[in-house]
Amino acid sequence: MDQQGRKDEPKNHSELTIETDPQTEGGDLPEKQGGPAKPGGGKAQKEVFEWVKALAIAALLVFVIRWLLFAPFIVDGPSMEPNFYTGERLIVNKLLFDFRDPKHGEVIVFEVPEEGRDFIKRVIGVPGDKVKYEGDNLYINGKKVEEPYLKESIEAAKARGEIFNSGGYDKNFPNAKVQSDVVPEGMVLAFGDNRRNSRDGRDIGYVPFDRIIGRADVIFWPLNQVKLVKHG
Numbered sequence: 001m002d003q004q005g006r007k008d009e010p011k012n013h014s015e016l017t018i019e020t021d022p023q024t025e026g027g028d029l030p031e032k033q034g035g036p037a038k039p040g041g042g043k044a045q046k047e048v049f050e051w052v053k054a055l056a057i058a059a060l061l062v063f064v065i066r067w068l069l070f071a072p073f074i075v076d077g078p079s080m081e082p083n084f085y086t087g088e089r090l091i092v093n094k095l096l097f098d099f100r101d102p103k104h105g106e107v108i109v110f111e112v113p114e115e116g117r118d119f120i121k122r123v124i125g126v127p128g129d130k131v132k133y134e135g136d137n138l139y140i141n142g143k144k145v146e147e148p149y150l151k152e153s154i155e156a157a158k159a160r161g162e163i164f165n166s167g168g169y170d171k172n173f174p175n176a177k178v179q180s181d182v183v184p185e186g187m188v189l190a191f192g193d194n195r196r197n198s199r200d201g202r203d204i205g206y207v208p209f210d211r212i213i214g215r216a217d218v219i220f221w222p223l224n225q226v227k228l229v230k231h232g
Helices: 002-008 039-069 148-159
Strands: 070-074 089-093 107-112 117-125 131-134 137-140 143-145 187-191 212-221
Touching (some): 117 137
8 A cells, every 4th residue: 555655646846857859859848839939930020121121222212313313315306316316215414413504515405394395405505605506607705616416417418518507597596586696694505416407496595504404424225326425
């Protein structure tokens, strides 16, 4: 009886032992079902958060670059041939003229509210310039100015016995539409490179600085025409 009674008695604390699973040697207990989440779950959540944060930053950068620094522009029409053609896509630098004024020969994009669209033209005159354009001859402040971006077109016209700027009296400057020949402060005079077929400063007059979107700097499409824009 004494022996049987001793078998039924619980062991005292000093006699308790814990058997370990061979896979948890070192005293680590297996996790109970329904216990704390495994570390892997927290890591996955952290990775998702990092991706979301990276995408948000990328979207912000695209917005800043697109709306504040640069903008795409599609050439539409023949007014800048042979240097720009319909369908070409350009990158316009919107920041440059916040630091300085436009210069002679630069290709700019500007708003024309009366037309409900944007124009791309080349700066011919800056504030204070007295401009005269007659035939293929450009004079600024009484001095004849060469236009290297028109050289090939003018030479080709001469070879045919023609004047490149042969669109009639209103294609000269000043004319009946724009009679003032001095560029006002805060404005520029801009012509298209295709002087025969361009609606520009000879028709619409001077362009205020605050309507200038920026300078065309890169042709990025089509791919076989990718290049920096030559100014002046």
